[in-house]
Amino acid sequence: MAALRLIAERAGKVILQYYVDAEEITVRQKDDASPVTDADEAAETFILGALNTLTPHIPVVSEEAASAGEIPEIDGDFFWLVDPLDGTKEFISRNGEFTVNIALIEHGVPVAGVVHAPALAMTWTGAGEGTANFSETDNPPMKISVREIPDEGATVVASRRHGTGEKLEQFLASRKINDRVTAGSSLKFCLVASGQADLYPRFGRTMEWDTAAGHAVLLAAGGDVWTLENEPLDYGKAGFENPDFIAEGVHLDAGFESAETEG
Template identity: 55%
Template sequence: MAPTRDMECLRGMCEAAGRVILDLYEAGVEVERKSDESPVTEADRRAEAVLLEALATAYPGVPVVAEEAAAAGRIPEIGDRFFLVDPLDGTREFVSGRGEFTVNVALVEHGVPVLGAVYAPATGGMFVGATDAGAFELAGGGWKRCQVRMPAHEPPVALASRSHADAQTEELLGALGVRERVSVGSSLKFCLLARGEADFYPRFGRTMEWDTAAGHAVLTAAGGVVTGIEGTPLRYGKRNQAHDTDFANPGFLAAGDPALIRGASTQVEGVKAL
């Protein structure tokens, strides 16, 4: 089985956005701050423009919620089917000169990411996934099927955010007996789970739906699972403007082996009290 036409379509637009990002990555860019103090650069804006134009052409009429447009207050009305776009996930890694930044595009249907692409321009890493066709990585000039590791290693190998470490994550990993962890930026953490290089990725801190949807799609297509901290489904299309939580995620757990989610969710109450 090979990637579907939709996966190839997302691949092409992510690569086009990646070329824009790399041009600015090599030239250097000025860093600005958004209202939430997160960094943003011209690379974010230009890459998003490329993606929005490509999606409008390939999927006319399907709403697109994109990070920089949303930050500027331009959020379309959405229904049961819409795209989520993060043109440059891992801006901190981009600015610091590390290559762990990605272009993320995902299609959400009825609250679930069903199609996604994650592209790492600095390394050329490309991951695509769809719930009805599986997950794939572009490697050595061809597509390779991605499959999670099941059962998980004992003890499991955990992934941690390079820029967003916190005490709750450390407490949970300790409770689960994790002795080996890998630090990596952006949505690449989902992709390492998807290809079976690690087992578990917990996140207590705030993320947005466009940060996670593409990686979520790739991981679930590879046989993994993503839930809320308590083990409930992580849904998309959340809107609560009155409380400044438009498209914000709660904490989540991502794993290749569902047994890890069950074990972690039993430890969560004690960890949340920290």
């Protein structure tokens, strides 16, 4: 994990070179109407080079390359999933809530992952149950884990930009909710993994590179991510698009059936 963390943090430094100077942020639209900047592309170029040096035999699926139709064969046991700048809209709005996401997938499961928030100088890592860590720059890593849901009810974290909607409200109606918070990018997974929130429901389009690294950290912290069919979210699907999902510290069946029906 040390090598993976170093790659993510160095990619973060590449991103910050653009972030510190607003005049350097040039925004373009991709075919799916989502934004992309020079920072996305520069960070991806760095990560792809670093991973190809670290594991030349393992293919890499990365957001910007995949958007351009550059998708390698992933018929082996392993492949990497990379989002070089998750939360491009947060980057553009300069609120700090963007991340570098790198995950290793084995047979559809995210077995290792790092989420690095360059502007916050925070990093989360995980590579198997009980290995989840959080660290701030120049400080030693600390173990993190999910928590039991408090008696007063769960804290739900939702997307800063997609945190409302009828389907979400229908799902939450079946849960005892005490508090609601918002966060950008993969930080939502990290809040659940560190016991600062209890669940992150997502009803809407996401791609595998958006979720794999945070999912790996959450798995390492004792949680998991579930589809509305109550099955673990897996990776390597055709098109790399995720279904609706619920990321949880403690898995409860409540609400899955109603959310699926309402969809």
